[in-house]
Amino acid sequence: MTLTLVKAWKGARAALEAAGVPGPVIDARLLVEAAADATRIDIVTDPHRVLTDAQAARLDDYVARRVRREPVSHILGRKGFWKIMLGVTRDVLTPRPDTETVVEVALRDFPETAPLRILDLGVGSGAILLALLAERPAARGLGIDVSEEALAVARDNAAHLGLAGRTALLRGDWTAGLESSGFDLVVSNPPYIATDVIPTLEPEVRDHEPRLALEGGRDGLDHYRLLAPEILRVLKPGGRFVVEIGWDQREAVEALFREAGAFNVASVKDLADRDRVVTGLKNPLETAA
Structure with a gap:
């Protein structure tokens, strides 16, 4: 049977729908585009273009993997975030639109020409740090991660985006060994999911993403307890921090930063x-060490 772009898209969508996969319309389109070396415009303007046997076989493989709830980002090896495209593997969290809020908030206080120094704790794929560096060409950044595999992904992404010259990536335990008062901006998306919640997550997350990047201890707050005072230590006086939280953690995380001495603590939806x-902010009147 001849398989055209439109038939391929409809068939992939039907298979994903039958398996109960969320977002089957968009996922089917993305898989067809990748398998058939096509674009969204091709599917609309040339719907009867015939797939080669190799393309059809590739699509069958992609759909079967998605039916088993493997994330599209892992199947295709890439994911768009903010205004950049990132390589993604099983060794890093798939960047999510929710995390773009960190980038948006972090950019507010710093003009485009600001020569700021950025620290990203738990850098993973490099999503937050590289999105910020792409927007602030005078900035330089340091990304820390405990996973050497994650750092390898971040290094590849920095190189492909032409940002390697302004990006340092080091293996480390959060802020251990970092100088005090060294950064204008600290960002982080730490593991914040409570241990007993992880088995209830969607299969795409529970079964395919690194547990090391998910688990935040009994109440999900273990890493914030460590990070709040340390983030303030490494920030310059008046420097800003921006951290991602779980939807129900606002009061607890705000309290941890206030107890550590932060100023103007607030949350963003x-x-x-x-x-x-x-x-x-770190106290702008504090004497730099």
Whole structure:
């Protein structure tokens, strides 16, 4: 049977729908585009273009993997975030639109020409740090991660985006060994999911993303307890921090940063109107160490 772009898209969509995969319309389109070396415009303007046997076989493989709830980002090896395209593997969290809130908030206080120094704790794929560096050409950034595999992904992404010259990536345990008062901006998307919640997550997350990047201890707050005072230590006086939180963690994380001495602590909601970011400042009158 001849398989055209439109038949391929309809068939992929039907298979994903039958398997109960969320977002089957968009996922089917993305898989067809990748398998058939096509674009969204091709599917609309040339719907009867015939797939080669190799393209059809590739699509069958992609759809079967998605039916098993493997994330599209892992199948295709890439994911768009903010204004950049990132390589993604099983060793890093798939960048999500919710996390773009961190980038949006972080950019507010710093003009385009600001020569700021950025620290990203738990850098993963490099999503937050590289999105910020792409927007602030005078900035330089340091990304820290405990996973060497994640750092390899971030290094590849920095190189492909032409940002390697302004990006340093190091293996480390959060802020251990970092100088005090060294950064204008600290960002982080730490593991914040409570241990007993992880088995209830969608299969795409539970079965395919690194547990190390998900688990935040009994109440999900273990890493914030460590990070709040340390983030303030490494910030310059008046420097800003922006951290991602779980939707129900606003009060607890705000309290941790206030207890650590942060100024102007506030939360910001994501596009789904859920609390997503806690931000604040280091005391601008504190004497730099």
